[in-house]
Amino acid sequence: xxxxDTFLEKDLEQAILDKLEHFLLELGRGxxxxxxxxxxxxxxxxxxxxxxxxxxxxxxxxxxxxxxxKFKADYKGQMELYLxxxxxxxxxxxxxxxxxxxxxxxxxxxxxxxLQLDEANIKVGQYITKYLPKDLLKExxxxxxxxxxxxxxxx
Numbered sequence: 001x002x003x004x005d006t007f008l009e010k011d012l013e014q015a016i017l018d019k020l021e022h023f024l025l026e027l028g029r030g031x032x033x034x035x036x037x038x039x040x041x042x043x044x045x046x047x048x049x050x051x052x053x054x055x056x057x058x059x060x061x062x063x064x065x066x067x068x069x070k071f072k073a074d075y076k077g078q079m080e081l082y083l084x085x086x087x088x089x090x091x092x093x094x095x096x097x098x099x100x101x102x103x104x105x106x107x108x109x110x111x112x113x114x115l116q117l118d119e120a121n122i123k124v125g126q127y128i129t130k131y132l133p134k135d136l137l138k139e140x141x142x143x144x145x146x147x148x149x150x151x152x153x154x155x
Contacts, residue, residue, distance in 0.1 A: 034053060
């Protein structure tokens, strides 16, 4: 996305918006961009969700929060707050519950697993800020395949 080695969340957000069409196609078909920096006032305090999308086929809002660095456990509580607010104030009667996506530079796999984010309609994804070395890319691919197989085995 043309980002330097050090950047802020707002820089990442701007880079995504600059390449929104490409970003939407990466997410998949059916996504519609609704809002950036979605303002929510909760108990008199301002909160801002980085990006808000709607998915036509899923019939639900998709809340995206961008984070610099590794995933932290407290991101779950923040996203749950956003999702419950969206459910209460923005969801239409014929829509499903909103889904949250936390995009981080790195995941903390064990924390993500222990927090059972799937039960809270929250997913964690990693964004890549530069090209990965071939060996690391292979390792990530193998980890993804192994995780997918474990999920299938548990069903």
